[in-house]
Amino acid sequence: MTTHAVAHHDDHHDDKPHGFLHRWVFSTNHKDIGTLYLVFSFIMVCVGAAFSGVIRTELMKPGLQFVQPYFFNEMTTMHGLVMIFGAIMPSFVGLANWMIPMMIGAPDMALPRMNNWSFWILPFAFFLLLSTLFIPGGAPAGGWTMYPPLSIQGGDSVALMVFAIHLMGISSIMGSINIIATILNMRAPGMDLLKMPVFVWSWLITAFLLIAVMPVLAGAVTMLLTDRYFGTSFFNAAGGGDPVMYQHIFWFFGHPEVYIMILPGFGIISEIIPTFSRKPLFGYQAMVYALASIAFLSFIVWGHHMFTVGMPLGGELYFMYATMLIAIPTGVKVFNWVSTMWGGSLTFETPMLWAISFVVLFTIGGFSGVMLALVPADFQYQDTYFVVAHFHYVLVTGALFAIIAAIYYWWPKWTGRMYNETWAKFHFWWTMVFVNVLFFPQHFLGLAGMPRRIPDYNVAFADWNFVSTIGAYGMYLTPFMFFFILWHSKRHGAPAAARAWEGAHGLEWTVPSPAPFHTFATPPVIRDEDLAHGDISH
Amino acid sequence: MSSQAQGAYYVPHGTHWPILGSFGLFFTVGGAALWMNEFEPGKYLMVLGVACLLSMLFGWFRTVIGESLGGLYTKQVDTSFRMGMMWFIFSEVMFFGAFFGALFYTRMFSVPWLGGEGDGALTNFFLWKDFAAAWPTNGPAQVGGVFQTMPAWGVPLLNTLILLSSGVTITIAHHALRAGNRKHLLIWLGATVVLGALFLNFQAHEYIEAYTKLNLTLDTGIYGSTFFMLTGFHGMHVTLGAIMLSVIWFRCLKGHFTKDHHFAFEAVAWYWHFVDVVWLGLFIFVYVL
Amino acid sequence: MRSKLGLGLVLTAVAGAAHALAEPWQLNMAPGVTQTSREVYALHMYGFYVCVAIGVIVFGAMIVAMFKFRKSKGAVAATWSHNTVAETIWTVVPILILVSLAWPATSVMVKMAYTEKSDMTVKITGYQWKWGYDYINVGDKPYHVRFISRLDTRSDKTRELRSGLDPWAVKDKDYGGTERNTYLLDVDHPLVLPTDTKIRFVVTGDDVIHAWWVPQLGWKQDAIPGIINDDWTEIHDPGIYRGQCAELCGQDHGFMPIVVKAVPKAEFTKWLDEQEALATKANAPAAPAAAPAAPQAP
Ligand code: HEA
Ligand code: HEA
């Protein structure tokens, strides 16, 4: 194959390899690999949603109607793991694969073969994880946080879960290395760091976070493995260890992880809002610094997940103050988005609708976050549905909305076809209604005292749980809508212009739609007016 | 930092090595999981997986080496590789960080607390009355029974010297490569491999002694856990490094690498130094202090 | 911050008397029955109103923008993308707001952390899936009263998968005598505590991590195997206060409720001495930590 590559890599650039194997399994093309990631995460989102369906259905009424408590815990655990590691993270990596090379004028990712491997580990990792549903003893049921000693009471699933997470870690680390190398080494001449699109910036920082914390998670679960199978005492006080130590190590990963799931979203929103405001992003540099400081802070606040484990007062105070600080840079971003809209010339195509709703609903999630950061109040909120509401607002109406917005925004570039605006808007409004019916009442449940991770509850919680479940059922229609809209567009959509959106800036809009199989085989000449942030003087 | 691309960046068209590697990983961990869950045959699957992984490494690197010798790699490609290796090593650092973190946390917090210091007064009073904090320890319940620790100034010190000198020898080898002195290159690189092997051999003896004479095992409470996990993972990395070094040695023998174009050599050298530094941390925090 | 607490207490009043149980359609946290819980509630409400206020400003601005700067209304895009004054304001003001939140939070935390000078000590142990209670001492007098507290049988039968029994039928008389639904919130032996007494709890777990939580008391504490955490509470109003285990602890995590029965001091001492008599008569195995006098927290 070496010689083949040598011989052919210059001429006939645009013929895609033929046959499933060569096109998809052996692919080294950032666009095809990006597509693989997105398809994979779409499937995973549906799997994770199915699990949540079991959860919501059981919680619809008091009393156990459908599943045994242990199976319910399996569903909760798998839902969390699948959604975080299988849905949100891979879809962001998919977007990075598709867009970063096109946004910085690179021919492909820096290490195309490793790029292929990063993706092709994932299906195996999730095969391992999901296979636990079918083994005796069942799937992991200790929550996605896998706290020992509970998590290592689990049967044979422990080893499979741990190894699955190792594989996901390897995949994320390789993917991130690739992204960093691409951004730092593959930019077309003239694409200075401070001219890069904010999405690229957000991924540069996210990739750094990933490389820094995924190995720590690997270490934490490895200790679980040895405690479970090889008699070590890391998390066993009798042997001089400490169950709380696991929580420190896990959350040292876990908190940066939650920003890993939102920073690329911030990037996406920072691309979409200027486009449909027809006005340059407000405070580009401030946005970049905000991203950086959020990333920095994310390393020093993990203790806010552990306020009730009995840390010394000093520790609790420190983690409270540090956590609250994050509101400042995040606030800067929110305010900058609003100011970008202010004085613009707004139109409300579908991506913009998702972006605006992101700003509003993510901020609501952020607010509950700040409330959670107040330690005495957290003593009441912790492990209740108030927390569940918080993180679904930041994860679903935050991360997931950003992903959906990005797909609608760049779809014309990917496929060269527009989608049916009316249906897309319907998809948006439908989701908008039901996602809030689903998650807003969970604030009330939490405040009224309903703990999370329980399959059954007192009748006082019945009404809001019923409402929440109705919301969930509404949400379950959205993947079908989304799929249909995209499928229809691919088949019958109107052709898209190179610059699919009037106000769109950036290199990706200078190449034809659909983007040719290979873009920028030779670096483009950068003209600042093509860029969204070409002129950073203002 | 923006790179001036001289000539097109080489983008390979298709590769079948990664998918082989994925199957390899899958069989390896799948087999391991079966094995751990008392299903003996799992180990054969594991062997198959490792075989897949090895053949992937072999094939993948052969392809890359071929392309490299074929002159496909511009300066820019080289930079990508360098960044890749650096960030990979950074991720390794963080992995060890988790275990060092566990060591520090237990030594600085959990053990003293169990012993009743500071915040631990009640824990000690109600649950572990007759436990006094100390290090090394296997905890209030004496998990794993009475044990002795490995004296720092014997074999471990020797191993430290061995690794440090191996760091020197590989640097000499690098200079020889730069100077184009292939003979010295082979000698000093060979020496590095030998030192690595020596280190592993001593560590193996150390483990045997710990298990047979000192009753220091993986089950020896938190001390045994941290001791064996840290030194164990380090040992694995030395093994890996030594293997990579030998591969590089054979490549040198075959006349690969030029004065100014020898990334693979440097990558392995970096890795070796990293392993070296980790050991210093181990020697200080696990053995001496 | 006094004023803030004042505000909080007013809100407490507005929110109405504390209920021992959640109400159907309940929207907000219960102010609870201890000084701490009320301060926590005040803090919660203050945080909430801060967020509402900021929300009104931010979302308000967005809504205005969306109507004022529509292309369809012929709006032409400005080109500015900077405003140092504005940027300084929205960096500094939030900082001040956060300080005003952190301040009361800190003072409440300091109070909650002060477990010394307690009048009695109770040891709480979480088991899969029940709670164990040891009365360690009252004043200097050691006690050996120890019992296990489990989900009541009616709830336990009803919660079986497809039991066919009606959760709404599980009712019980509350302290005031009013009938209330206690499905999954009732136990065989409630934890009896005196009112107007500073009670220190030492909390631990036996097998996995649990968390002891009675919303009305205003705090929860993880019950961690091999570790002791301590907290304190001082209940004002007699009553029956119900809570649940608040840390995933396995299949029956949802089915290990907590019931605290707060009675006037005299009544409590009487009850406890009876129990002590029984305990010593049956010379039950002395409670693990039957110390002469429990130590004061360091
Ligand atoms: C995308 C993921 C994401 C994001 C972005 C966040 C953002 C934040 N989170 Fe959240 N969080 C999670 C995901 C996330 N979280 C998850 C998954 C959990 C549960 C894990 C588990 O236990 O399973 C969790 C749990 C969690 C807890 C622990 C709760 C508990 O278990 O007891 C806490 C406590 O402090 C917290 C705080 C915060 C804070 C302060 C922010 C801040 O970053 C928010 C900042 C944003 C704003 C504040 C809004 C915009 C700002 C302004 C408009 C400026 C002005 C505002 C003010 C001055 C207030 N989060
Ligand atoms: C981003 C992650 C994510 C997402 C999307 C969701 C989505 C949902 N979650 Fe979940 N959830 C978690 C992360 C997430 N959750 C985590 C981490 C926990 C904690 C687990 C634990 O306690 O251990 C949790 C826990 C959790 C609970 C608490 C369980 C318990 O405590 O026992 C509940 C209960 O209602 C719930 C419900 C739901 C529902 C109804 C949805 C619905 O929104 C599902 C409907 C959504 C869809 C149908 C997807 C639509 C998307 C598209 C159409 C676009 C997709 C395209 C691409 C991705 C390319 N979730």
Ligand code: CUA
């Ligand atoms: Cu005990 Cu949850």
Ligand SMILES: [Cu+2]
């Ligand atoms: Cu967090």
